[in-house]
Amino acid sequence: MEVIGLREPTEGTWARLRALQYADLQKFSRTRLAAHGIAGTMAAALYFGTLPPWLLALWLISIVAAVANVSRIDRQFADVDKRHMTQQEFRRQAFAVSLCALPWIASLLGATTFGTSSQHFGLWALAAMLIAGSAATTTYPPISVLVFDLIVGVSGAASFLISGDYPFAVASLAFVLTIVAASLNSARIFLSARIAEAGVAEKDEVVSLLLREFEEKESDWLWQVDKKRCLRSVSPRFAFALGKEPKEVEGELFVRLIGGSTFETGEVPRSLHDLADRLKRRESFSNLLVQVQIGEQRRWWELSGTPMLDQSGNYIGFRGVGSDVSEQRERDEKIAYLARYDTLTGLPNRLMLTEALAEAMRFSEQWRTRCAFLMIDLDRFKAVNDSLGHLIGDRLLAKVSERLNAVCTDNEKCGRLGGDEFAVVIRDASDQLSVSRIAETIIEELSKPYVVDNHTLFIGASVGSAIGPRDGQTVETLMRNADLALYRAKDDGGGAHCNYVPSLHATAEERRRLEYSLRQAIEKNELTLNYQPVVNAHTEKVVSFEALLRWSSEEHGFISPAKFIPLAEDTRLIVPIGKWVLYQACREAMRWDDDIKVAVNVSGEQLLEPNFTATVVQALAETGLAANRLEVEVTESVFLRDGKTANETLEEILALGCSVALDDFGTGYSSLGYLRDLRFSTIKVDRSFVQGASEDSPESLAIVRAVVAMAQSLEMSTTAEGVETAEQAALVRDLGCTKIQGYYFGRPMSAVEAHSLVVKRSQAAA
Incomplete structure (x- = not known):
């Protein structure tokens, strides 16, 4: 049904191929008209005298009219090979062919009632010739053969059945079916050939497109060598890649030519050796990267090649394609360099x-x-x-x-x-x-x-x-x-x-475990604050407490501040820990008398936090502590990382009404510069100078006197740290220190003990 045209294929469409079936119909229009005219005339002559002349004339006219109508329709298919054929055109042509069969049907069926048996057989012979001729001239569109041959053939067989000539009826039907089967087979062969031609044409178009693309790439070219590995049939593009004219390189040894000066020095690249070996072994290769020397330039070519054989199977050389991939190679080398070398x-x-x-x-x-x-x-x-x-x-x-x-x-x-x-x-x-x-x-x-x-x-x-x-x-x-x-x-x-040394790994592992525990210290309530009193040098009354952080770990036990404070600063855990210390110290200070301050040590990491001043304000607001009762203690190290930011933050704290103390004074690098840039409330003399002065060290005594004199001129108070004996207390008092801190007046104590000390002081004063 698909070959005939009565059904479309399940995949794709044959509309284009169907049009090719009908493209040649108009070439046989005259032949069909002549065949029907001759057959009709002979049939009329056969029945002349038996039937009325006007009836025979009318019959001939109907034949000519029907064939002329088919020829008119066939001429419309003259350009069908340039377009697709429609279903309407297909049906119209089939119907026109069926009209050509009607006069012959009428004559064959009518022959059973008029004329002799010989006239009947003669009429069938003429119809059979038309059936055979139709099959011979209209094989490509099988629907035309089926319509005419089957209708006329079956009518002829039917006429013999009516007249009682059964053998001839069977023979006629067999003849018609044979003609139809042959026509269908011819049509199938025709369509298969056309499909194959279409596939070849499509492949030719693809190959042509690929070749055009290949030729448009300026870096691609064809190369060919004979069995002696000398260049043959050099294309202009390949010669251009070599920097020469085709006639200059024709017959030259391929490997020597692209090796350039490296052949003279003997430093032939490994890739060129590989190419020569493959050519020598007559081995196909693909995308072989070869370093070549063109003039004074080093280039990179990508070559593919396969051996050529003659009709007898003898090796006659190599043929292949190549392209210049120098730019790509340079990009790859640059990428490889960037991946393995530092750009700076x-x-x-x-x-x-x-x-x-x-x-x-x-x-x-x-x-x-x-x-x-x-x-x-x-x-x-x-x-x-x-x-x-x-x-x-x-x-x-x-x-x-x-x-x-x-x-x-x-x-x-x-x-x-x-x-x-x-x-x-x-x-x-x-x-x-x-x-x-x-x-x-x-x-x-x-x-x-x-x-x-x-x-x-x-x-x-x-x-x-x-x-x-x-x-x-x-x-x-x-x-x-x-x-x-x-x-x-x-x-x-x-x-x-x-x-x-192996102990370093143990230290690092201990530090890692310590850091992990420190991160959980606040949540586990392992951190506590101790408070060390600071007294007036003359009255020996408590004027403030310095809040000192202590850590008793559930896993590691008591950890020295000298060990975990630097760790907290390195890991920036000092920021949340410092915030906790600030809030806790302010809450505890609210239990003391209004004239007693609390001093909180602040790290440089905290001062660099953009919202540190806001944290101080929030701590004072939530605890209700007056700003003048909070003293922030810093060391000179806070100015080493970002002195400008540290200064700005401390000035904001001073503006709140808090006081700022400079701890460990004299142990840094440029203390005088800090004193000039920021007006501290208190300078704390380091314990090393106090102990040195108590041991009559001239240098320590001179430093303490200088610090006290400078503080007095700058209207700052001084606190002597590390005072452990009555003699040391008397000494620093005589040297002019305004406040004293040390074990002599009190060790760091718990919040409860500090509160008790404040209560006793109040009771004593009362």
Whole structure:
């Protein structure tokens, strides 16, 4: 049914192919008209004298009219191969063919009632010739054959049945069915051929498109060599890629030509050797990356090739395609460089250093030697960034990398880990003294002054080292242990080299566990405040209490403030802890007399918080403590990180009415500058000077006198810390200190004890 055209295929559409079936119909219109005219005339002659002439004439006219109508419709299909055929056109043509069959049906069926048997057989012979001729001329559109041949053939067979000639009826029907079957088979073959032609045409179009695209790419070309590997049939584009004319390179040895000057020096690239081997082995290859030399330029080509064989199967050469991928190769190399080298300093980055350390560890394991990993951190580099900006800092890092690279030999590889951290991998560190020598040389070289944009800069370096495989069996372990050693070197003040020892790992693990516990200390109510009294130097009455933080851990027991306070500052836990201390101290102070202050120590991390002043205001408001009863104690270290922000925050606190005390005075770097920039309420003389003065140290006595004199001139009070005996109390009183703090007047005590002391003081005064 699909071949005939009475049903569309389940997949796709044959409208285009159906149109091709009808494209040639109009070519046979005259032949059909002539055939029907001749057959009709012979039939009329056959019955002339038997039937009336007017009836025969009318019959002939109907035949001519029907055939002319079909020819008219067929001519409409002259351009059908350029368009799609519609169902309406299909039905109209089939109906027109059926009209051509009506005169012959009438004559065949009428022959059973008029004329002789010989006339009947003669009429059938003429109809059979038309059936055969129709099948021969209109095979491609099988619906035309089916309509005419089946109608006329079945009518003929029926006429023989009516006349009682049964054998001829069967023979006629068999003849017609054979003609129809042959027509259907021819139509199926025709459609299959046309479908195949359409597929080939589509493939040809795709191949042409691909070839056009290939030719439009200026970097792609075809190449061909003979069995001696000499170039043949050189295309203009391939010659252009070689920088020559086609006739100049025709017959030249392919590998020698693209090898250029490398053949003369003998330094032929490995990729060119690979190409030559494949050509020699007559082995197909695809996307082979080859380094070539075109003139003075190094280029990268991507070649594909396959061997050629003649009709007898003999090898006659190679043919393939190629393209210039130099730009892509350069991009890939740049990406690879960026992935493995630091863009600022040009040194290997962390990835490449890790690979180098892994290779060094494999080498040491293979040859039973040792390797080493040095981690380097610059001292005081952050101060350069903060004061002069990151641009100067980056230029300083570039100069540091130059010095570090100059120190290293072939046995060492240096790189930048990130920020101001560098590292050195020592491949062979069998001599342990050499590791120390390299570390000391690095510290010495990096500590020399730098001149950057007319700025003379002084920084230092700290180094931590770990020896493999003694200090670590893996890259990660060795790097971690070197980092622990570096951390120890920084803790010791910097500018030094520290080797890894197992105790460092234990210390780090203890620090980790301690940090974890400290994060939960507030929630578990493990933090408490002790209060140490500060008395008037002359009346010895309590004027304030200093709030001192204590931590008794459920897991670790009592932890010294000297141990957990620095940890809290490093991890910024000091901010929430400091807020808790502030609120707790203000609440407790509300239980004391109105003339007794509470002093709270504040870290530099707290002062850098944007909302620290708001926290103080909120604590005073929620607890109801008067602002003049709160004293904020800071050390000189708070000004080292961001002095401007610290000053602004302390000025805001002073504006609230709170007082500010400078603790541990004289132990920092530039105390006089701080006193000039900010008007402190109190200067606290460090206990070391008090003890020195009690031991008649001239230097300590002079410092205490100078501090007291300066404080008096600046209208500031002074507090002597660490007073433990009556003699020391008398001494600092005589030296002019206005307040005294120390064990002699009271050790740090609980909140209950501090309240009791205040009550006793009130009762004594009453």
